[in-house]
Amino acid sequence: MPHRCVYPFTAIVGQEKAKKALLLNVINPRIGGVLLSGEKGTAKSTMVRALSGLLPELTVVDLPLNITEDRLIGAIDLEKAVSHGHRACEAGLLARAHGQLLYVDEVNLLSDHIVNSLLDVAQSGVCVVEREGISYAYHARFILVGSMNPEEGPLRPHFKDRFGLFVEVQGEKDRERRKEIMHRRLAYEKDREAFRQKYDPAERALGQELARARQILPDLLPGEDLVRLAAELAVKSCCQGHRAEQVLVETARALAALHGKNRVRLEDIWEAAELALPHRAASLRPLEQLQRRQQEQPQEEKPPGGKEGEQTESKEQTKREAALDPEGTAKHLMSPGREAIADAAREQKEQEQKERETREKVEAPGTTFPISLKHPATSPQNPRQGRGRRSLTRTTSLQGRYVRYRIPTGKVRDVAVDATLRAAAPWQKVRREEDAAERVIILTPDLREKMRERRVGHTILFVVDASGSMGARRRMAETKAAVLSLLHDSYRKRDNVGMLAFRGREAVSLLEITRSVELAQKKLSELPTGGRTPLAAGLELAYTKLKGYRAKDPGIIPLLVLVSDGRANVSLQGGDPLEEAKALGRCLRAAGFSSLVIDTEQDDLELGLARQLAGEMGARYIKLQELRAGGIAEAVRRTLSQ
Amino acid sequence: MKLEKLIYPFTAIVGQAMMKKALIANVINPALGGVLILGEKGTAKSTAVRALADLLPLLEVVDGCPFRCNPRVRATLCRICLERLEKGETLPVSKDKMRVVDLPISATEDRLVGTLDLEHALKKGEKKFEPGILAAANRSILYVDEVNLLDDHLVDILLDAAAMGVNTVEREGVSYSHPASFVLVGTMNPEEGNLRPQLLDRFGLAVEVRGEDAVEQRMEIVKRRLAYEKDPRAFAAAYAPAQQALAEKIAAAGAMLSEVTYSEQIIALIAEIAIELGVDGHRADITMLKTAIVLAAMEGRKEVKGADVAEAAAFVLPHRMKRKPFAAEQLDLSLVQERVKAYVKRGGH
Structure with missing residues (x-):
């Protein structure tokens, strides 16, 4: 490797907690690794890579994101197989990581297949290769270190739990420290050799300390x-x-x-x-x-064991239990959410007397709130649901990351050359003798096909009711806030979004499917309200659009989000407006489109029309107010658990 | 038959001062971390990149090396060159132009990072690494048009390689790593979708380009283009002195880069700006300082001034600001100006 001059560990300013967590793992690998989570540019990977400079016997093995399964765990040794007809195993990256540190940068972006294999080995400490006619096992105990930026999406909880320790890394806020960081970085870039030498004594001292700590650990x-x-x-x-x-x-x-x-x-x-x-x-x-x-x-410390120790221990325990106020955590978690709701209610009251119906106006969105939209079609058991992006699809197209191979069932379109070669390899000696040929002979049964994985966000079509009834009581402001919050969630998960609105006599497409959530936001802010409610027209347009998108790219997972109070009063074909809407709802359901209905009705006189419609559509139903309350509670919980 | 490629002279490009400066700064110090150009189509982005490469002096490369290693810096040599050196061979040196390597958005992962050499594997049953685009991009400019439309996993790989200067391949039976240090130039039109913040941060500098507004300027662009198309050779000859002067300026700035100093106050100023604007992480600070140093060197100055910091901030900060969901995205650089003014008042310069 061309890079031997890593940045010295002891030259890293601050980040004490993260540094300690790393050192502890070096001392005692049984801790089970560490996950560093934090904003970009906070020396996460620098810290990890710097560890290799401390102890001569420790190397940091990088696990690149684009690794394929054969290189991770191992596969048949191609050359040996072809030239000698031997089935030998060529161990993968995990063999190299044995007794060392395995580092996964951007661990939340790792492919699911690779994560599964990795977890399996991390748990057992043994890597078993059972493929291509070989059966082989080797030891693979390693310190698993991951780093991630939570902005890019979360890590699977199961995977997170595998990491022994967790540290949230933040940038330095102190001016002097920031200055020092710049000084050192520039000095390092100017002359790496000299910089390393300068820190050599400190590095060596820390290395010795670690070695001594390792010795006394048992x-x-x-x-x-x-x-x-x-x-x-x-x-x-x-x-x-x-x-x-x-x-x-x-x-x-x-x-x-x-x-x-x-x-x-x-x-x-x-x-x-x-x-x-x-x-x-x-x-x-x-x-x-x-x-x-x-x-x-x-603080009274008692030496471990001994009668006296046991007595105080039990006393201490009672005290500790008393100290544990069984105050429900839920109450604590909910309080900020409640305040916000109360605020929102008060604001609504103030607006109460103001304008109503037909007059057209543009209302600015209310305050947005954190929210997480779950696709109704993906249950937690469904392995497709996962990190970062909403879904992971095995693509049949030639795009996406090649993660593993399979034995093809039909016509082979995407040959996995490496796997095919490995499959053919052991037979070469025999085949060549029969054929007296020099080249590698591949027969149909050897063919292997690539399995690719592509992360796709959902294609979410927002269907927004912009009629006059929505203009009352700041309802539109609330609706816009809700849609914006959903859009923000989409932005994090890289969904494609589209939007259409219906009011007056017709439905109009505001935004064709795009990945630019910013554009969607702009369109939404500018959306005027007023007029009657042509709900059926809105649903019909949505239906046509969704069908079109699906025809264009069958891989997409479409989701329709209807934001309305369901009070349809404009007919599409001259029938009963509400019945028409319901019929279209059934059409959508029959076509297999998942949908979510956000009911904006908040009058005392509830008609429950949106709920009825949701039933026809087979949609998940939620009231606007619930969305806000639930979103906040969840966000608080998430922040606390990090 | 060899086609002679004629390239529009860099110095003949009208306007787009920020973009030109950002590109030049990156060739002077490739460690700045590349440029992201945000803007509409038809704003001379790709012309500028190609024109700049054309202007640069020839590189010394190891003859025949697929990664075009620099024979003078042992630490950056690839495996093959290193082995040759260890066997006691002397590496043959030749001169080659700085290249602009294109990464089309339809590129596949195996082409980007390199893969198993198919022909070799089939004929000999041996594994051999076939270098990809990242190998070709070593010591060159890697140009990615519409970087925001590139498949996510490709962008991850790209930026990882850009940050490390090394491409690590562990796929399809191949285990290989080779030097891949390049100046990354990406373009994007923000209206067509965003780039993830983590990726934005990895671009050292960012500039926004717009079509020139003034009629005079627009007329000048058309006139020059016509003159160039009519007789490219004569056009190039007319700009030869300006090209020569710029090439010399770039070389001079590069040579004096290590001599440029900065005072304690300058660093304090940068830290202050970063803290007050609440930027994530430390990459912004470090890049601001490095950019200010290059800007000083471009003016032939051996000391960084407050004005350099202010100018650097405009390149370094806008794409790094914490994104509040859907707040109007407009960085207020007046705070930077204020801080610099206060700094000058305190006796800095």
């Missing part, structure tokens, strides 16, 4: 009381599974080793909790209370 076993505390913490913070307490104990051991102590102390567990629980705990609040109470008391 003797550091936590006492009964500490193990109990770890288990208790895991239970109290509602962690699923048993990994949390194990990670807590292993981390605490590594901490004690790093600090050069001869036993694991209480504060080690607390410090470990800060690193091991954030991504697992449903809420960290009980933990904080517990810790606060602990800190208020004089």
Whole structure:
């Protein structure tokens, strides 16, 4: 590799928590790795790569995003197979990572197949290759380090849990530190050799410290009381599974080793909790209370074991339990949401007397709110649902990332040359003898086909009711806010969005399907309201559009979002306006389009027309107010659990 | 038959001062991290990139090396060259032009990163790496038109390689890595979709281009284009002195780059701007400083001034601002101006 002069670990300014988490894993690989999450440009990958400069025996093995399965776990050794007819296994990247650090940058963008294989091996520590007629297993224990920017989409919870520790990385806010960062970076870029030399003593000292910590680690076993505390913490913070307490104990051991102590102390567990629980705990609040109470008391440390120790331990435990106020976390979580709703209600009251019906006006959107739109068609069990983008489709087109091969069922369009060669390889010796040929002989049964994966967002068509009835009581402002919030969610997930509105006599397409959410936002802000409600016309246009999109690209997953109060009063063909709308709703359902109806009705006199329509469409139904409340509660929970 | 490719002279391009400056700054210091050009079609983006490459001095390359390694810098050599060197061979040197390598948006992943050499594998049953576009782009300009329309996973790979200067391939039975350090120039029309923030941040500089508004300017563009098409050779000859002067300026700036100094106050100013504007991470600070250094060197100055920082900020900050969902996207550079003014008042210059 051309890059030997990595940036020195000890030259990294700040990021103490992340650095510590990495070092702890180097000391004790049983912690199970670390996940660094944070905004771009915060030295995440620099830190990880810098580790290789600390210990001569430690290398950082990069797992590139575009890796294929054969290179990850291993495959038949092509050359040996062709020339000798031997079936030997050529181990993959995971073999190289054995005893080392495996680094996945942008881990949230990794293909699902690769994640599954990786998880499997990370769990067992053994990589089993069963393919192409070979059966082979090798040890692959490694420190798994991932980094990600949450802006790009979340990580599968199951995968997240695999990482022992979690650190949220932030940029430095302090001016002096920022200055120092610039100084060092420029000095490094100017002369890498010299810069490394300057930090060489510090690097070596830290390396020695790590080596010493690694040495004393086996003797550091936590006492009964500490193990109990770890288990208790895991239970109290509602962690699923048993990994949390194990990670807590292993981390605490590594901490004690790093600090050069001869036993694991209480504060080690607390410090470990800060690193091991954030991504697992449903809420960290009980933990904080517990810790606060602990800190208020004089810290008494008892050596592990011994009768006396056990007694105080049980006393301490009762105290700790008392400290745990069983105040429902839900209440705590909900409060900001409630305030917002109350605010919104008050605003509505103030607007109450104002304008009504037919007059046309353009209303600015209200405040947006965080929200996450789930496609009704994808259940949590459905493996297609996943990280970042909404769905992952196996594409039959030739686009997308080649992740693995398969034995073709029909005509082969997309030959996986490597896999085909590997399949043919062991037979070459025999075939060549028969054929007296020099080249590789490939027969039809050898053919393998590429399986590609392409992340596609959904194609979401917003159908917005812009009639006069929507103009009342700031309803349109609320509606626009809701649609904007959904658009923001779409932006994060790279959906394609389109929009049409209906009012007066007709439905108009505001925006053809595009990936530019910004454009959609602009169109929405400018959308005027007023006039009657040609709901059927809106649905008919939506139907035509969706059919068109699906014809153009059969791979898309269309979703219709209808935002309306359902009070149709303009007929399309002269029939009953509402019945027409319902008939079209049934058409949409029959055509297999998933839909979501957001009911904007908020009068005291509820007609429930939108709900009826949703029933006909087979749509998920939600009231506008619920959307807002639920969105906020969820966002708060998400922030807390990070 | 060899087609002689005629290229419109860089110095004959009318207007688009920001874009031209950003491109020049990147060839002076390729570590700036590339340019993202935002704007409409037909604003001389691609012409400018090709014209600039044409202007640059010849590179020294290892003869026959698929990655065109620099024989003078051992740390950047590819495996093959390194092996030859270790065997005691001397690397043959030849001179080659700086290239502009195009990445079409229809490119497939295997073409981008390289793949298994099919012919070799079928004939010999041996694995051999067939270099891709990233290999060709080493020590060149990699030009991606409509980078926002490129498949996401390709953009990931592209920016990863750009950041590391190395392309790592672990696919289709091939395990290989080779140097891939290039100046990345991307163009996009924001109306056709966004680029993810993580990717935006990886572009060192960004400029927005617009068609020239003034009638005079537009007339000049047409006139020059006509003159060029009528007689490209005569046109090129007319601009030869200007081209020569610019080439010398670029060479001079590159040579003095390591001598440019910056005061403690300059760094403090940059940190202050970054903190007040609340930019994510530290790439903005570092790039601002590096850009200011290049700008000073372009003027033949050995010290960075406050004005350089202000100018650099306009290249570095706009695409890095935290995106509030759907807030009108307009960075207010007046804050930067204010800070620089205050800095000058404090006695800086």
